[in-house]
Amino acid sequence: MDTLYLLIPLALFLGVVGLGLLVWAIKGGQFEDLEGPRHRILFDDDEEMIPPNPKKKPPT
Numbered sequence: 001m002d003t004l005y006l007l008i009p010l011a012l013f014l015g016v017v018g019l020g021l022l023v024w025a026i027k028g029g030q031f032e033d034l035e036g037p038r039h040r041i042l043f044d045d046d047e048e049m050i051p052p053n054p055k056k057k058p059p060t
Helices: 002-027 036-040
Strands: none
Touching: none
């Protein structure tokens, strides 16, 4: 029975911390763009990282 006097306030404290983190994430914009990352993975942006002609020597 004595354990409940410790666990109930601890559970309430963890619930308040979780609720605070949820409010912080919502105000920080974590849930504003839920569709963007899903579509961004489909775009091919790797062409800029590949050199145009890797066999060509640079001018000296």
